Amino acid sequence: YGVYVYPNSFFRYEGEWKGGKKHGHGKLLFKDGSYYEGAFVDGEITGEGRRHWAWSGDTFTGQFVLGEPQGRGVIEYKAGGCYEGEVSHGVREGHGFLVDRDGQVYQGSFHGNKRHGLGQMLFRNGDKYDGDWVQDQRQGHGVLRCADGSTYEGQWHSDVFSGLGSMAHCSGLTYSGLWINGHPAEQATKMVILGPEVMEVVQGCPFSVHVQLLQDQGETAQSESGRVLQISAAVRYVQLPAYSEVSFFHVDGDNQETRLQTPFGFECIPYPVSSPEAGVLGPRAAKGGAEADVPLPGGDQELDSDALHGQDTLGDQLATGCAPCRPGARQRVQQGHATFTDVLLGPPPSGYHPFLFLDSLRKKAGSRSRGGPHPGAAPPTAPEPPGGSRPEGRAMEKRAVAAAYPGEYVVVIRDVTTPPFLGRTLPTAFKHLRVVANSSGQRPHVLEEGDPEASGGWQATYSCTPEPPVPR
Numbered sequence: 001y002g003v004y005v006y007p008n009s010f011f012r013y014e015g016e017w018k019g020g021k022k023h024g025h026g027k028l029l030f031k032d033g034s035y036y037e038g039a040f041v042d043g044e045i046t047g048e049g050r051r052h053w054a055w056s057g058d059t060f061t062g063q064f065v066l067g068e069p070q071g072r073g074v075i076e077y078k079a080g081g082c083y084e085g086e087v088s089h090g091v092r093e094g095h096g097f098l099v100d101r102d103g104q105v106y107q108g109s110f111h112g113n114k115r116h117g118l119g120q121m122l123f124r125n126g127d128k129y130d131g132d133w134v135q136d137q138r139q140g141h142g143v144l145r146c147a148d149g150s151t152y153e154g155q156w157h158s159d160v161f162s163g164l165g166s167m168a169h170c171s172g173l174t175y176s177g178l179w180i181n182g183h184p185a186e187q188a189t190k191m192v193i194l195g196p197e198v199m200e201v202v203q204g205c206p207f208s209v210h211v212q213l214l215q216d217q218g219e220t221a222q223s224e225s226g227r228v229l230q231i232s233a234a235v236r237y238v239q240l241p242a243y244s245e246v247s248f249f250h251v252d253g254d255n256q257e258t259r260l261q262t263p264f265g266f267e268c269i270p271y272p273v274s275s276p277e278a279g280v281l282g283p284r285a286a287k288g289g290a291e292a293d294v295p296l297p298g299g300d301q302e303l304d305s306d307a308l309h310g311q312d313t314l315g316d317q318l319a320t321g322c323a324p325c326r327p328g329a330r331q332r333v334q335q336g337h338a339t340f341t342d343v344l345l346g347p348p349p350s351g352y353h354p355f356l357f358l359d360s361l362r363k364k365a366g367s368r369s370r371g372g373p374h375p376g377a378a379p380p381t382a383p384e385p386p387g388g389s390r391p392e393g394r395a396m397e398k399r400a401v402a403a404a405y406p407g408e409y410v411v412v413i414r415d416v417t418t419p420p421f422l423g424r425t426l427p428t429a430f431k432h433l434r435v436v437a438n439s440s441g442q443r444p445h446v447l448e449e450g451d452p453e454a455s456g457g458w459q460a461t462y463s464c465t466p467e468p469p470v471p472r
Contacts, residue, residue, distance in 0.1 A: 015040065030054070038064065062087070077101065085110070108133065131156065146170070148419070154179065169226070171417045172332065177223035183422070188213035188221035188336065191229070191413055193431035199411070202438045204403035206342040211413050211429065213336045220336040227333040227426075230416045231340045233433075234260050234268030235348075236408035251352060260412070264432050268410050272346050273329065330416065343411075345404035345435065354405055409433040 004013045004022075015026020021043035022028075028036045028045070038049015045051075045067040052059045062073015069075075069090045075083040081103075085096020091113035092098070098106045098115075108119020114136040115121075121129045131142020137159040144152045154165020160182035161167075167175050167184075178185040194210040201207045211229060213221040237259055251269065259267040331338045348354060411433050415426035 036064075060087070060090075169421050171226070171228065171419055171421060173224065173226040173228075173417055173421045175224050175421075184223065186215055186219075186221055186223045187422075188224050188227070188426060189216050190214050191415065191426050191429040193411060193413060193429050195431065198432045198434055200434045200436055203406055203435050204344075204438060206344045209340040209343055209411055209413070209431070211331075211333075211338040211340070213333055213338075213426070222336045224336055225332070225334050227338075227415060227421065228330055228417045229333065229338050230330045230414045231273060231343065232329070232412045232414070233271045233273040233345055234262070234410045234412060235271040235404075236410070237267045237269045260410075262410050262430050262432075264410070264430070266408075271352075271404070271409060272349060273411075274344050274346055345409060347403060348405070354407075404435050406435050406437040409435060 001016055002014075006012070010031045012029045013022055013026055014029070015022060016024030018024065019042075022040040023042060024040060025038065026040050033054035034052055036045055036049055036051045038045070038051075039047025041047060045064050047064060048062070049064050050059065050061045051064070051069065057078025059076045060069045060073055061076075062069060063071030065071070069087045071087065072085065073087055075087070075092075077083075080101030081099045083092055083096055083098045085092065085098075086094030087096075088094070092110040093112070094110060095108065096110050098110075100106075102124045104124050105122040106115055106119055108115065108121075109117025111117065112135075115133040116135060117133060118131070119133050123129070126147025128145045129138060129142055130145075131138065132140025134140065138156040139158065140156060141154070142156050146152075149170035150167065152161060152165055152167045154161065155163025157163065161179040162181060163179060164177070165179050166177075169175075175184050175187070190213075192212050192214060194212055199207070209231060213224060213227070215221050259269055262268055331340055411431040413429040413431075415428075417425070
């Protein structure tokens with residue numbers, strides 16, 4: 001045993017000697033604070049030992065060959081984390097177990113001090129990856145199991161999804177196809193509701209809504225399934241400047257609704273929609289639905305709106321501009337398609353008071369426009385309705401409200417996939433819907449703005465922009 005101080009005073013050795021050479025157990029100290037302590041053979045650092053580098057703060061404990069870490073060992077990093085496994089010439093090489101300073105764990109192959117080859121990685125956020133690595137990046141084939149339950153299996157390049165692969169998203173959405181730079185090459189970017197520009201349905205009859213998911217190029221996104229779509233409805237809301245209190249529906253002050261902008265050039269307010277097939281109560285089963293009394297006007301007067309009774313209020317959900325979420329109001333997409341069947345617009349809820357007009361009013365307006373009586377002349381008196389007198393100058397006829405009134409509505413399809421797929425939600429889709437009255441199997445004329453003709457009779461319809469009362 002002896003102590004040797006080198007001529008340049010940078011090195012100092014304390015330990016065993018043999019034949020004039022460092023041999024056995026010893027400690028070599030460096031002036032900058034670095035050191036090696038362990039086995040020496042014929043003057044060389046060889047065998048088991050511990051090396052500390054003052055400039056980096058790292059420490060290696062394990063096997064050495066001719067002064068360099070070689071074989072198996074443990075590296076403790078000053079910045080945090082450690083490595084246990086095979087090393088060559090002082091760097092990670094072969095199979096090992098790495099914990100980085102963020103607590104992420106990698107177990108697998110290394111080359112040139114980097115993750116390279118097959119390996120498994122547990123990320124800080126809980127995600128797990130098992131597959132190929134190239135130069136510290138996921139590349140080749142691999143499986144990613146995310147902490148939220150999503151799973152991707154397929155090809156990788158430069159640490160992102162690239163090539164053919166399949167993802168089962170935690171929301172239930174699945175995509176199987178080509179990926180480019182981490183994004184589906186055939187991903188849906190918009191929704192469309194199939195059918196004519198204006199769908200026409202008969203009052204009180206259920207109908208179907210067919211939705212298609214499209215890519216940017218307009219092709220169907222058949223590689224995608226499981227996205228959750230929700231259907232809701234809205235009714236046209238129109239106010240006349242000269243008669244600001246007149247609208248398609250007069251809404252109570254306590255039930256003011258958020259108006260929904262549509263791509264059709266008019267605003268809407270939410271309206272209830274149901275699907276009897278899915279077990280939702282139809283409008284006749286709703287509270288007040290079968291008992292609601294609707295007086296039909298016997299002349300050219302507006303309906304006494306206070307006489308209309310509808311369903312329960314829609315509450316806070318309607319106040320946000322969204323129709324209530326009911327069973328059957330949601331569907332999952334299958335290969336880019338979704339269908340809502342037996343959709344039914346129920347009666348207006350309480351707080352929504354419609355304005356009803358006789359077709360004869362519009363007919364009179366049309367005759368005036370064609371040179372008929374002067375607008376100031378007394379209008380003709382409509383016949384009294386059978387089975388009763390006209391109280392307070394209004395003809396009253398009891399009738400149960402079981403469905404939406406004829407008029408202008410909008411079907412709204414929203415992407416409510418939770419959480420959104422890859423952080424993106426598809427834009428909302430709209431479809432203009434016209435409800436027409438059903439009388440004796442016939443489709444009566446529906447009053448619309450600018451319509452030059454109108455049919456006579458006792459069929460009551462809506463007018464979205466009603467004409468002002470005729471002066472008497």
